[in-house]
Amino acid sequence: MQYVDEFRDPALIRRTAAEIRALIDPGRHYRIMEVCGGHTHAIYRFALADLLPPNLELIHGPGCPVCVLPMGRLDDGLSIAEEQGGIFTTFGDVMRVPGRHGSPLERQSAGVDIRMVYSPLDALRLAEREPDRHVIFFAIGFETTAPSTALTLHRAKALGINNFSIFCNHVMIIPAIRAILDSPDMRLDAFIGPGHVSSVIGCRPYHFVARDYGKPLVTSGFEPLDLLQSIVMILRQLRDGRAEVENQYARVVPWEGNLPALKALADVFELRPYFEWRGLGFISQSALQISERYAQWDAERRFTVPGVRVTDPKAAQCGEVLKGVLKPQACKLFGRACTPERPVGALMVSSEGACAAYYNYVHRRAEVSA
Amino acid sequence: MRVADGLPLAQTEPGHEARARVRFQDPRIEMAHGAGGTASRRLIEGLVVPLAGVSTHAPLADAAYLDIAGTALAFTADSFVVRPLRFNGGSIGELAVYGTMNDLAVSGARPMALLTTLVIEAGLSTQVLEAELRALGEAAARHGVAIVGGDTKVVERGKADGLYITTAGIGRLDSRLTVAASRVQAGDRVLVSGPIGDHGITILLARGDIDLRADLQSDTRSVWPFVEAMAEAAGSAVHWMRDPTRGGVATALNELVRDRGLSIALDEDAVPVRDEVRGACELLGLDPLHIANEGQVLAVVAAAAADAALAAMQAVPGGEQAAIIGQVREERLRTVTVVSAYGGTRIIDMLVGDPLPRIC
Structure with missing residues (x-):
């Protein structure tokens, strides 16, 4: 498979690993x-x-965008959708993130209309198909996914779709x-x-x-x-x-970035004065909100946001793991109270979360021999 | 008709001592409980087995073994709720025949007869139903399996996605084969009959939720020809078989290592996967080892007979890409590991959650 197999060539991998060992100062x-x-x-x-x-x-x-999302934001997004009798849409990664009243997947089983989408444009199409219902897209991600949210709002504006809004959680790296x-x-x-x-x-x-x-x-x-x-x-x-x-990634990353994408971001978003990051706390000017020009598609301006703040369970050490101070397996809950199937912290939810990655690919010994 | 002790459902009399404790604590049933992974196992072992009175003496298998008037039989049932009803390479009618036949086949039994239950949503076009019944009848006839009865129900519009089918099947045990997790030994080889993941990815693409197109077909087919070929070539050296449907190869092998208390190491490069499936998995962040199959058999065979079993499967039309993909290890860690060509080792667990809803 092109662009994949050549970067997994066993002989080259072994040679590069040898080069790393040669460069390392053993002391x-x-x-x-x-x-x-x-x-x-x-x-x-x-x-x-x-x-x-x-x-x-x-x-x-x-x-890992799911990992740094404070639990309260998810509760806020879900409660707006439920109050409006609307349809809550989001990426698959968010579906298993625990909220105070359960994850979106659990809320879905309890009868809330929650749909997983692969792109915010799918959520907009859903709003077009169901003009009598309000569709909220729970937007999440770094600058990687923010341009697709921006383009979706361009399209919403061009088509004049009003039963659609974004609950924006985009953050910056x-x-x-x-x-x-x-x-x-x-x-x-x-x-x-x-x-x-x-x-x-x-x-x-x-x-x-x-x-x-x-x-x-x-x-x-x-x-x-x-x-x-x-x-x-x-x-x-x-x-x-x-x-x-x-x-190193010059085949994909242009030194100056993707100018049309940056232009779309500048048009649709503005800086938030501050935003809470799970594990890292409040960081000023670290997140995006929807700009005045697109206010009518901004769920936070359009509806009352409960502003729920939920502190993580005391024993969970997500913050330390997130900052790299603690290895996943050193957390007291790891693999016991917190597993990919029943995650306590978000690091255990996303396949990109350090805890889930470690659990899926390395750990398992303690659990299975129990 | 005399029913032997081995019949799981016979042990429903009150006060049966071996009855397991209810351990299922999830407040409600979610899609993941039907996805074939850890949640499914928790539901079956923690709630269904204790309350439905199924025997807990043996690890859960694909079919129950009966002895009726001196004839050794396998008995099983399976339900089919796939959406969409038709997809590249198959449809619910065919799936309903092959799914149950395959559960019998990997239990070491030649499929003999099926009962078919249809749950039809009011409003389903007769043309669609006719096509599925035709597919069902033809699939059974092609393999000499008799459809001997069944039931038909119609439910209100909006209740059954068009059509659900349940089939129950009975088969005669092949005297050359004895398959059980307990027979698996360190050193045994793991074989698969062909490329994995075709069915799951085909269904995913057929849904149209993802704007991807690939020239790919479901592998829906009977695996009995592969089982029979191995029975002939390797006989009782075939220790264990499974058709890796929901949860894929990784889930089936994880169940085996948990039941048996050994480990399995897979050779990543030896696992046959089509480029289309690999490509879709790369894009969607899935692992082909977790993707469902509907026409593959996974077998654990004694090392000395592995090459003969492999050659026998490769000689069956459609088995050209069969491969030896790994080995059973003595380690008591009960893990399935994947070893890459450059020497990295990772653990691959059972499927958690539900990447692909309603695939069979």
Whole structure:
């Protein structure tokens, strides 16, 4: 299969792994954060840790949109849809996220009209087909998915569809990386930069990571060779004492980003003064809201938002895992009270969440021998 | 007619000591409980088995074994609720025959006769019903299986997605075969009759929810020819069989390792998967090992007989891509692992949740 098989070539993978071992200083411990949840998933799925030396540690970052969504936002979105007798639509990833009164999947079994969609445009089409009902799209994701939300609103405006609104939870990756760099427990050497987000925002916004914090960042693809090559590029920088932004994923990521997508974002969204991130707390100017021009499709302006705030269960240590301070299996709930089937924290829900990835691909021993 | 002790449903008399405890605590039934993965298993073992009085002596299998007047038989039933009713490579009528036949076949029994129950939604076009009945009748006739009776019900409009079919089937055990999880030994090889995931991905694409197109067909077919070929070539060296439907190959093998207390290591590159299925799985974040099949048999065969069993399956038309995909290991971890060509090892668990609703 083109664009896949060549990046999974066993001989090349072994050679790149050997190059990593040659670059490693055995007396040093390396801590590299992969920011993006897609990378976390790929690292486990391809069992890349088996190929890396023990003193190179990969830390899982906050780049999983489902994982950083505070539970209260989901409750807010669901309650608006239920109050309006409307149809709640969202991506499959959100369907199993626990809310206070159950996940969307559980609310669906209880009779609430909830539909999984693959694109916000599907939600808009549903609104066209059901003109007597209000369709809410629960939008989630970083700059990767925000352009599709923006284009959907362009289309809604062009078609004059009024029984449709967006409950916007789009967040931005740069403030999250900055929050991690500013965190007092930060002990990272370098970053594997997100791939899909960068295909929209480009590489320029990461310059502060190298310039102000002296950390290398390499944007990376999602295949085994992409990730291994990115690690080689990072290790070369560390060996040479350089800190630069480099682009391993040049076949997808343009250095300047995707200009039409950025233009659509600027048209439809504006910065929120602050937004709550699960595990990281409130981060200022870290999220998007729908701009005045599109106010009539903004569920938060159109309806009363309960503004539910739900604190995570005390024993759950999602925040520490999210910041890379704690490994998933070190959490007290991991694999016991919190499993992919009955997740407590969102990191266990999404296949991109560090806990679910770790659980699915590595763990299982404790549970099955019990 | 005398019914032997092995008949699970016979043990319903009150106060039966082996009755299991109700352990199912989910407040309501969700789609995941029907998806064939961990939730399904929890429902069956935690609620259905304890209350419906099914024998708990043996691990749950695809069919019950009966001894009637000295004849060893397998007996099973399956319901079909697939949407859409027709898809590339098959339809609900064919599926209803092959699904039940395959449960009998992987239990080591030659399918003999079926009962067919139709639940029809008022408003269904006669033309559609006729086409499905024709498909059903032809599929059974093609394999010499008699349809000996059944039942027909019509329900209100909006209640049954057009048509649901339940079939119950009976088959005669092939004396050359004895299949049971308990017979699986470390060192045994894992075989599959052909490329995996075709059915699940075909249905997913047929729904039209995803704007993807692929030249792909469901693998809906009888697996009895493969079972018979293995019985002839390897006989009692065939230790265990399953048709990996909902939950896919990974779920079937995870059930086996949990029941048997061993582990299985799969060789990722040896697992036959069509490019179309791989491509769709890559895009949708699914694993082909979790995708349903309707015409494949998964077998565990003693190492010494594995090559003969493989050659026998490959000689059956449609079995050209059969492969040895892994090996049973002594480790007591009860895990199924996948080893990649470059030496990475990952665990693959049972399916959690429900990636593809209503596929069979």
